[in-house]
Amino acid sequence: MDTIRAMQVFVRAVELGSLSAVAREQQSTQPTISKVVAALEKEMGVRLLERSTTSLSPTEAGRRFHERARRVLDEYGEAVSDARGMSGQPAGRVRVSAPASFGVLRLNALVLAFQQRYPEVEVELLFDDRFVDLVEEGVDIAVRLGASLPPNVVARRIAVSPRLLVASPDYLARHARIRQPADLARHQILRFTWLAAGDEIVLDGPGGQAPVSASCRYRVNNSLAMRESFLAGAGFGMTPAWLVQDLLDSGALQRVLPRWSGPAQEAFLVYPSRRYQPERVRLLLDYLAQAIAGLPGLTPV
Known part of the structure; x- marks a missing residue:
């Protein structure tokens, strides 16, 4: 046989x-x-x-x-x-897992650019906010943002994104002025449902730390929905900069208390703990490490 x-x-x-x-x-x-x-x-x-x-x-x-x-x-x-001396042109399939919002908003364009460079490489991009079992689901590379990492994987820390308080100019014009963290108690905060610390938000700024206290009528478990909610003027909230940096640059959103921020969100590339990796996987790993770290709102480490 x-x-x-x-x-x-x-x-x-x-x-x-x-x-x-x-x-x-x-x-x-x-x-x-x-x-x-x-x-x-x-x-x-x-x-x-x-x-x-x-x-x-x-x-x-x-x-x-x-x-x-x-x-x-x-x-x-x-x-x-x-x-045969033909190893210069990588080919074959790579399966990549990523959080849905980051994948749609940022990663998709990076992968398409990679395929322009390496046309023989096939990429299967899987958007999933849960941490998939890399071996069981045949995933070669996973992008993880600020999540606890499972054992038996290799994690490559590539960038950090500061967490900022943001709101739309319309919301800020319609509500009481915010000069210090205590002023936030009179405002509506938009919260991610999956915050590890629950409802507690602690800011770092001049003079140390300050807890944020604000009423919340709206919670959502999707970053793109949160981004749209900020734009709609539904309230202020804390978000990693990668999600909104383009909107801050254009003026569609503004920072609230710009001298204050939350703990940075870390970005990792994760892959199965095995010695051998095809050339196409190694190339995509190196490309993503550099490209993700260069995105607006992210800083290389």
């Missing part, structure tokens, strides 16, 4: 969800592809795929084997390219 080809067929079957699709891709027939997978299962002594008349999915053993087989094939492909 050609083990490398069998692994390639199996990996593509999982990715495409169909043996017929693999057969079309490889200009073969469905019975031939099915025999290749069956031979691989016989060789391993375990069922890798669950088949029905309408669907195909990996078994638990198949899911685990798929992740490792994909890495083996990546390394094999790069070894062949290197031996």
Whole structure:
């Protein structure tokens, strides 16, 4: 049995969800592809795929084997390219996970620019505010902002973003002037529902720290919704600078108590703790480390 080809067929079957699709891709027939997978299962002594008349999915053993087989094939492909002197053009797929708002607002454009530079690299960008299991979900790189990091991953700290108090000029014109933190008690604060410290906000500024006390009628768990709420004049709030720096620069939002700020939000690139990484993953890691740190509202570390 050609083990490398069998692994390639199996990996593509999982990715495409169909043996017929693999057969079309490889200009073969469905019975031939099915025999290749069956031979691989016989060789391993375990069922890798669950088949029905309408669907195909990996078994638990198949899911685990798929992740490792994909890495083996990546390394094999790069070894062949290197031996042939063709390693200068990276190719293949990279799966990237990122928080939804940061992904839509900032990361999407960076990834598209990367693909202009490396047209043979495929990127699958997954927006999810939960921290996904990188190995289980086949994620090569995850962008995390200020979140606690799980064990068994490598975390590369790339930037920090100060947390600022902001509001729209319209809101500030319609409400009592804010000169010091105590004045915020007369205003409406917009809060993120997932703040780790709950409702408590402590500012750092001249003379030390000051707690923020303000009534809250609106909470939201999405940064883009919070950004729109600031623009709508619904109240003031604390936000990482990357979310609103463009609006501050244009004057659409203004800083409140500009000499005061909250704890900075840290930005990390996270990847599975394994020694081997395909060249395309290493290139994207290095590119994102530099590009994210250069975004408005973020400072390299």
